[in-house]
Amino acid sequence: MLFTLNPGTDEALFEQLAAQVRRAAVRGELTPGDRLPSARDAAAALDVNVHTVLRAYQELRDEGVVDLRRGRGAVVVAVPPPSDPALDAAIADVVRASRRLGISGPTTVALLEEALR
Amino acid sequence: MTHRTTSTFRRPVPVAVATGVLGLLALGICAAVAFTWIDDLPKQVAVHWGPEGADRFASPTSAILGPLALGAVLTLGFAVMTALVGQSSSTRRISGGLTVGMPVFMGVLTVSTIWAQQAVGEPSTSDISQLAMGAVGAGLLTGVLVAVALPGDEARPATAEVAADAPRLTLPDDTRAVWVQHAQGGPGLTVGLVAAASIIVLAILTDLWFMLLLALVLGLALVAMMAWVVRVDASGLHVRSVAGFPRTHVPADEVERAGVVEVAPMREFGGWGWRVGRGGRVGVVVRNGEGLLVERSGGRSIVVTVDDAATGAALLNTMSDRARGTR
Numbered sequence: 001m002l003f004t005l006n007p008g009t010d011e012a013l014f015e016q017l018a019a020q021v022r023r024a025a026v027r028g029e030l031t032p033g034d035r036l037p038s039a040r041d042a043a044a045a046l047d048v049n050v051h052t053v054l055r056a057y058q059e060l061r062d063e064g065v066v067d068l069r070r071g072r073g074a075v076v077v078a079v080p081p082p083s084d085p086a087l088d089a090a091i092a093d094v095v096r097a098s099r100r101l102g103i104s105g106p107t108t109v110a111l112l113e114e115a116l117r
Numbered sequence: 118m119t120h121r122t123t124s125t126f127r128r129p130v131p132v133a134v135a136t137g138v139l140g141l142l143a144l145g146i147c148a149a150v151a152f153t154w155i156d157d158l159p160k161q162v163a164v165h166w167g168p169e170g171a172d173r174f175a176s177p178t179s180a181i182l183g184p185l186a187l188g189a190v191l192t193l194g195f196a197v198m199t200a201l202v203g204q205s206s207s208t209r210r211i212s213g214g215l216t217v218g219m220p221v222f223m224g225v226l227t228v229s230t231i232w233a234q235q236a237v238g239e240p241s242t243s244d245i246s247q248l249a250m251g252a253v254g255a256g257l258l259t260g261v262l263v264a265v266a267l268p269g270d271e272a273r274p275a276t277a278e279v280a281a282d283a284p285r286l287t288l289p290d291d292t293r294a295v296w297v298q299h300a301q302g303g304p305g306l307t308v309g310l311v312a313a314a315s316i317i318v319l320a321i322l323t324d325l326w327f328m329l330l331l332a333l334v335l336g337l338a339l340v341a342m343m344a345w346v347v348r349v350d351a352s353g354l355h356v357r358s359v360a361g362f363p364r365t366h367v368p369a370d371e372v373e374r375a376g377v378v379e380v381a382p383m384r385e386f387g388g389w390g391w392r393v394g395r396g397g398r399v400g401v402v403v404r405n406g407e408g409l410l411v412e413r414s415g416g417r418s419i420v421v422t423v424d425d426a427a428t429g430a431a432l433l434n435t436m437s438d439r440a441r442g443t444r
Contacts, residue, residue, distance in 0.1 A: 001296070002295075004292050005293040006289065006293075007293070008291055021414065040347075041297060041346070042297065045348065045352075046293045046294075048301045
């Protein structure tokens, strides 16, 4: 599992981490049974607080993506279905539309979240 | 720079010589001690023990010199191994520990069995498992002490840039990254479990209780040798057993090139787990197939069998570029 962190963006650090796990799971790079890096290792390597990583893992646990167990760390349990061409095309449409209208990324995401609620 | 290169290749030799001398010295002392009892010994002394007690006998002189000569051959063999493949400090610790620990084990075993027989004045047929345990303990303790005392690798930053044709990860300069993979299982685990089970059966059949301890040690070693956490971050490559030890670190500024290779542990390393191969290459190999090969300054290298090695190699090359930049 590769984690990257960009401290320069507005996206919260824990959210960046959780998003990468979700993405890897959708792409089939993570399969059930795979173990995520230990929170301590990842935090030290990324120079962030261990609670930042734990918060990302808790988020993923609440979504049912990973299982958190003492001593075993975060284990991938369920992988969302692989991405669908129709969904990809729809997302591309949204991106194109928001760029054309000059709507910022976070605002677009907020609109999507609103629609998903 | 010239100094660095020479010290790199001559480094294992002084360690080989020093540990070889220590090992032979231990054997010499044991021989001297055993010969002080030569007049008190019976004409024939026991030299071999089976499950039923002593089953082979020899004259006191050959009973002392035989095993010690074998010990000397082994000592020299391990010393030569240190000189040939001891480029990495981890390898020097293992082979250096064996160079001294093995003769201490053989010497103490010889001295203690001879002592037991001069005390009773006739060929002993008594149980020697306690003496054997004592000798194993002395050998292990000495070996570990030598391994710990041997000097580690000093920092030796690579003198050249990371190989230009090595894969890189596209990563903005201020972006932090870490890659972690677990490498575990493989045929070595199966072989080891079968071996441990056989030892337990054998221990029950032969009633040699100390063999159960051997099975336990083997079981623990399996856990330590067949499950690894591999991590690449800004500080370089970290390979760590899930047991916490053994572990090793290749600093990013010592990496000359990281890449993906096909590994055949049996052919290249003669087995699985933490191994040493030709040219002193360290192998952390648990299965056939894809592996991460890291070439390090001073002609050192390490290969780890791990999935998604391409990502690990690309990130390590990128981090090593960065390490050069900040030097």
